[in-house]
Amino acid sequence: MHPVSVPRPATPPRVWLHLLLFVVTLGTTFLAYLLLFGRSFPFSEAGLLPEDRAQAMAFSASLLGILGSHEMGHYVLARWHKVDTSLPYFIPTVVDSPPVPSTFPGDSSLWVLGQNLLHWAMERLTNAPPAVEAVITQRQTLFGDNLIMKALTWLALGPVPEGKDVVVHPVVIAAWFGLLVTLLNLLPVGQLDGGHLTFAVFGPRARTLGKGVAWVLLFLTVFVTASWGLWLVVASKVVGFGHPEVVEPQEPLSPLRKFICALCLLALIGCAMPVPLREVLS
Numbered sequence: 465m466h467p468v469s470v471p472r473p474a475t476p477p478r479v480w481l482h483l484l485l486f487v488v489t490l491g492t493t494f495l496a497y498l499l500l501f502g503r504s505f506p507f508s509e510a511g512l513l514p515e516d517r518a519q520a521m522a523f524s525a526s527l528l529g530i531l532g533s534h535e536m537g538h539y540v541l542a543r544w545h546k547v548d549t550s551l552p553y554f555i556p557t558v559v560d561s562p563p564v565p566s567t568f569p570g571d572s573s574l575w576v577l578g579q580n581l582l583h584w585a586m587e588r589l590t591n592a593p594p595a596v597e598a599v600i601t602q603r604q605t606l607f608g609d610n611l612i613m614k615a616l617t618w619l620a621l622g623p624v625p626e627g628k629d630v631v632v633h634p635v636v637i638a639a640w641f642g643l644l645v646t647l648l649n650l651l652p653v654g655q656l657d658g659g660h661l662t663f664a665v666f667g668p669r670a671r672t673l674g675k676g677v678a679w680v681l682l683f684l685t686v687f688v689t690a691s692w693g694l695w696l697v698v699a700s701k702v703v704g705f706g707h708p709e710v711v712e713p714q715e716p717l718s719p720l721r722k723f724i725c726a727l728c729l730l731a732l733i734g735c736a737m738p739v740p741l742r743e744v745l746s
Contacts (some may be wrong), residue, residue, distance in 0.1 A: 465593040482551045486528070489554035493524040496558045497634065526638035528554070548727040570688045577690060606692040607640055610647075636733065647735035648695060650728060653677050658732065661725050664709040664717060674705040684738055
């Protein structure tokens with residue numbers, strides 16, 4: 465007798481796990497806003513202010529709405545094209561965004577960090593007294609501007625006077641983080657969304673473009689801020705520059721899909737901000 469192959473049963477969808485991760489992620493983004501921007505958390509004797517609670521919830525719901533709609537776009541289109549895929553997984557992590565300087569080379573770049581290390585070593589070798597540091601009384605985190613945020617600010621408020629800034633709602637802060645994630649995701653590297661687009665347009669030549677982006681990230685790491693080094697490692701080592709072949713590589717892109725690729729390129733340019741965050745000390 466010959467063995468008979470039995471179709472493997474499909475894995476039942478674990479909807480409860482997706483919902484649980486979504487709820488936990490909602491909580492961690494709520495907590496992240498309180499830690500970064502809250503006035504009554506975690507050391508206020510009066511407890512959590514209602515204003516902080518409302519703003520944190522607005523930020524959390526808006527951010528997850530942005531990211532969730534992005535991932536559901538992948539899910540819906542995959543189902544539309546009969547591709548086996550799961551519901552989106554939300555990762556419940558709280559991450560502090562590192563400060564990014566406005567000077568060049570940046571204060572947190574590898575170049576400046578190396579210089580500071582050299583100065584520290586020379587002080588220890590020569591027994592020179594350490595430099596007197598200025599007393600810091602206040603830290604303020606400023607969000608970097610990109611073309612989309614600048615355009616929306618101008619449409620809503622007109623020209624902002626020199627030396628002034630705009631105090632924004634938590635929903636706007638969530639939108640800013642959404643644009644930052646979009647920027648990272650649209651980088652034309654490997655199997656990032658930007659890598660899928662460039663492979664669809666250029667085929668195997670997209671690998672060369674991805675390596676060029678890695679060189680740009682290396683430049684930003686060395687001369688702007690070392691925090692770009694994390695994304696350099698993710699893009700070059702975790703994601704990589706390769707891309708799997710498509711089922712029908714000879715079929716040309718339709719005009720509509722070419723138009724979508726062009727729109728995504730404009731989105732990448734509009735979201736670009738080499739200095740996302742800047743910390744001002746006084």
